[in-house]
Amino acid sequence: MGLQKVGVERKLQLEELECLRLEAYDKARIYKERTKAVHDTHIKRPEFRVGNLVVLYNSRLKLLPRKLRSRWDGLYIVDKVEPYGVVHLRHLKLYHHTNPKSDKEVDIFFLKDPPKVCN
Structure with missing residues (x-):
């Protein structure tokens, strides 16, 4: 029983880590989009x-x-x-x-x- 409980705990940790990674990717994408938008406003064509x-x-x-x-x-x-x-x-x-x-x-x-x- 103890081994199965540890396996379930590990799976939950991996799933939480995956959620944190996806959240970090989303935040990085949003940051890049905002930075590009600010940069593009200063460009004179x-x-x-x-x-x-x-x-x-x-x-x-x-x-x-x-x-x-x-x-x-x-x-x-x-x-x-x-x-x-x-x-x-x-x-x-x-x-x-x-x-x-x-x-x-x-x-x-x-x-x-x-x-x-x-x-």
């Missing part, structure tokens, strides 16, 4: 207009380590804005023009003198 200059974030770039490669790519022009956050982009080619009048001669200084030739 970007509003893009046609003609805006933007850069594009590439989250899937994993070829090079983060230190060596920038994940931001751009410069793009917003071509078309559609509902639900869909934005069509047009690539902008940058043109670096050098003014020939402003080019200056550059003096080159070596840190070491060239070796002298002895005859």
Whole structure:
């Protein structure tokens, strides 16, 4: 009889432990939902207009380590804005023009003198 009583007692303890675990999961879920709701209220959604200059974030770039490669790519022009956050982009080619009048001669200084030739 004593062994059967201990078995029933153990089953009750396991059932109580299971109820406590499920209650903890529910409380954690509720906490996460509330935290997300507060966080989402502070997020400002970007509003893009046609003609805006933007850069594009590439989250899937994993070829090079983060230190060596920038994940931001751009410069793009917003071509078309559609509902639900869909934005069509047009690539902008940058043109670096050098003014020939402003080019200056550059003096080159070596840190070491060239070796002298002895005859």
